[in-house]
Amino acid sequence: MRSGTPRRQWVVDAAERLAGCAQRTPVFTSASINSELGCEVLFKCENLQTTGSFKFRGASHALALLPKGVDCVATHSSGNHGAALARAAHARSIRAVVVMPESAVASKVAAVRAYGGEVVFCGALMADRESALSEVVASRGAHVVPPYDDARIIAGQGTAALELLDQAETLHSVIVPVGGGGLAAGTALALEGSSVALIVAEPSLADDAARSLRDGVLYPPLPPATIADGLRAGLGELNFQILNRSYGDAGGLSIGCVSEAAIVSATQLIWQRLKLVVEPSGAVPLALIMEHGAAALGLEGKTVGLMVSGGNVDFPRIPGSANA
Amino acid sequence: MRSGTPRRQWVVDAAERLAGCAQRTPVFTSASINSELGCEVLFKCENLQTTGSFKFRGASHALALLPKGVDCVATHSSGNHGAALARAAHARSIRAVVVMPESAVASKVAAVRAYGGEVVFCGALMADRESALSEVVASRGAHVVPPYDDARIIAGQGTAALELLDQAETLHSVIVPVGGGGLAAGTALALEGSSVALIVAEPSLADDAARSLRDGVLYPPLPPATIADGLRAGLGELNFQILNRSYGDAGGLSIGCVSEAAIVSATQLIWQRLKLVVEPSGAVPLALIMEHGAAALGLEGKTVGLMVSGGNVDFPRIPGSANA
Numbered sequence: 342m343r344s345g346t347p348r349r350q351w352v353v354d355a356a357e358r359l360a361g362c363a364q365r366t367p368v369f370t371s372a373s374i375n376s377e378l379g380c381e382v383l384f385k386c387e388n389l390q391t392t393g394s395f396k397f398r399g400a401s402h403a404l405a406l407l408p409k410g411v412d413c414v415a416t417h418s419s420g421n422h423g424a425a426l427a428r429a430a431h432a433r434s435i436r437a438v439v440v441m442p443e444s445a446v447a448s449k450v451a452a453v454r455a456y457g458g459e460v461v462f463c464g465a466l467m468a469d470r471e472s473a474l475s476e477v478v479a480s481r482g483a484h485v486v487p488p489y490d491d492a493r494i495i496a497g498q499g500t501a502a503l504e505l506l507d508q509a510e511t512l513h514s515v516i517v518p519v520g521g522g523g524l525a526a527g528t529a530l531a532l533e534g535s536s537v538a539l540i541v542a543e544p545s546l547a548d549d550a551a552r553s554l555r556d557g558v559l560y561p562p563l564p565p566a567t568i569a570d571g572l573r574a575g576l577g578e579l580n581f582q583i584l585n586r587s588y589g590d591a592g593g594l595s596i597g598c599v600s601e602a603a604i605v606s607a608t609q610l611i612w613q614r615l616k617l618v619v620e621p622s623g624a625v626p627l628a629l630i631m632e633h634g635a636a637a638l639g640l641e642g643k644t645v646g647l648m649v650s651g652g653n654v655d656f657p658r659i660p661g662s663a664n665a
Numbered sequence: 666m667r668s669g670t671p672r673r674q675w676v677v678d679a680a681e682r683l684a685g686c687a688q689r690t691p692v693f694t695s696a697s698i699n700s701e702l703g704c705e706v707l708f709k710c711e712n713l714q715t716t717g718s719f720k721f722r723g724a725s726h727a728l729a730l731l732p733k734g735v736d737c738v739a740t741h742s743s744g745n746h747g748a749a750l751a752r753a754a755h756a757r758s759i760r761a762v763v764v765m766p767e768s769a770v771a772s773k774v775a776a777v778r779a780y781g782g783e784v785v786f787c788g789a790l791m792a793d794r795e796s797a798l799s800e801v802v803a804s805r806g807a808h809v810v811p812p813y814d815d816a817r818i819i820a821g822q823g824t825a826a827l828e829l830l831d832q833a834e835t836l837h838s839v840i841v842p843v844g845g846g847g848l849a850a851g852t853a854l855a856l857e858g859s860s861v862a863l864i865v866a867e868p869s870l871a872d873d874a875a876r877s878l879r880d881g882v883l884y885p886p887l888p889p890a891t892i893a894d895g896l897r898a899g900l901g902e903l904n905f906q907i908l909n910r911s912y913g914d915a916g917g918l919s920i921g922c923v924s925e926a927a928i929v930s931a932t933q934l935i936w937q938r939l940k941l942v943v944e945p946s947g948a949v950p951l952a953l954i955m956e957h958g959a960a961a962l963g964l965e966g967k968t969v970g971l972m973v974s975g976g977n978v979d980f981p982r983i984p985g986s987a988n989a
Binding site for chain 1 (some may be wrong): 691713717935936940941942943974
């Protein structure tokens with residue numbers, strides 16, 4: 342499935358391969374949030390997915406399509422993709438090696454190891470990661486499963502949107518966060534041929550996707566600065582192609598940016614009202630509505646699906662306790 | 666229903682009255698937690714109940730049984746009962762007055778007001794609360810809805826356990842936290858006549874219920890010290906009677922205490938693994954298994970329901986943000 346024009350059937354096929362493996366995550370709602378926003382919001386809870394993010398869908402799908410005889414996979418990741426790949430590989434008795442920067446958060450390193458993955462540390466630069474990964478591939482014969490710029494990954498991530506289409510009685514739009522673009526591109530494919538519009542939401546501090554789509558040229562990522570750590574990666578090439586072809590079409594894809602303050606407010610609101618632990622990246626779609634308003638986005642009175650992409654945060658202090 | 670011997674039918678009747686009003690909360694599970702504990706744990710998510718705690722059940726039930734002509738209810742509360750009563754009263758177009766200590770957490774004061782309740786401040790002592798409440802009753806003709814020592818409240822809180830019995834294919838025990846004892850007593854009634862054992866869990870720093878049941882005498886509460894702020898109240902009289910009559914029976918009720926460290930660890934585990942925001946009081950049942958071990962509690966390999974009583978915490982800092 343690596344060749345040919347990207348199409349919705351990729352996602353439909355992926356959903357069949359993932360049946361019984363990835364969770365069918367629930368949809369949460371809040372009457373008070375709906376009332377405040379002026380639209381009906383369906384929170385698709387991928388923070389409740391296995392390993393705490395949608396990344397488990399793509400990683401599991403890539404492994405379902407692994408060439409015969411491969412017994413070791415590898416990737417570089419400082420976050421959710423590494424843990425998802427380790428967990429998916431463990432379930433298939435395949436070894437997983439995750440190249441992580443020495444600066445990676447301890448809890449994320451621990452998660453990869455808890456899922457049975459091997460961690461290989463490297464320097465902080467992307468070049469360091471790539472050379473460390475090349476070494477793992479050369480020395481172990483490992484098969485690389487990239488985090489987002491990969492047809493198998495894109496198709497797997499799109500299955501969350503397919504589920505949402507099935508779970509929602511009516512749906513006007515879906516808002517997804519964008520970083521490398523695996524979830525955004527997969528969702529774009531999943532929504533093809535439907536009447537549901539796709540809105541992609543990006544932190545202003547990491548707005549390479551917005552600029553790339555506006556100019557029709559793939560720009561490199563900005564230096565990591567946003568609190569939404571899952572969205573710091575630059576848009577992938579295949580992901581850009583898929584998003585670009587429906588960008589600006591009537592009823593098609595649009596993109597909006599959000600401030601850091603809006604991301605924090607949206608994260609807070611989900612924690613407080615829905616009692617769900619969400620990572621800042623997963624609150625970016627809600628931040629878009631909170632910051633710009635349902636009316637300005639054409640969403641007033643509409644039913645909107647928000648992809649809550651993940652819930653992996655450094656451990657928060659328990660209020661009232663001394664473990665600050 | 667204020668008189669007569671407390672019995673299971675109270676809870677069954679309450680469930681009928683609450684249909685379409687209180688949420689049927691979901692049950693969450695975690696394969697990794699089960700594996701670590703050595704038993705199968707069903708988390709009954711009352712943190713996802715309307716107003717963020719089981720208190721909405723009892724408050725709504727008391728209002729469903731309100732004498733005709735009453736148009737104003739009142740209570741004193743520094744926490745979840747006040748918000749629940751305000752919300753339940755608002756739904757019935759009844760005024761609610763909540764007497765709160767001036768030291769009450771700002772977010773809890775805000776919650777009562779957000780649900781349309783009126784806040785009357787008082788001093789920090791229980792005597793201050795009672796005199797302020799008496800004044801409200803005298804000046805407004807308000808009907809008092811106590812937080813836990815009340816048959817209507819107990820019956821309402823017990824409906825969470827009835828739901829759990831229906832949701833679980835098999836169930837060996839249920840563990841509930843105890844403070845004033847509304848949830849514990851209601852659960853005891855709900856489980857009467859079943860083969861399901863009830864284990865009541867209490868912070869060691871607020872162990873008046875454990876000492877009262879052990880000695881068969883109702884002791885007053887300890888000064889507030891535990892992080893589990895929902896469990897600082899002393900056991901109510903009716904609640905004590907209900908718990909005491911099945912305490913120590915074979916297959917009946919037992920009680921265990923937990924350290925503050927275990928409460929913090931259990932709260933952390935629920936946030937991290939289940940991605941659910943739980944307040945420390947709601948993690949006390951899990952803390953009991955973590956601290957004492959499934960084997961010592963006779964729960965090894967068994968299916969155990971844990972009542973996650975609420976999710977209302979002071980707002981946690983979003984990791985990575987500056988809003989500490």
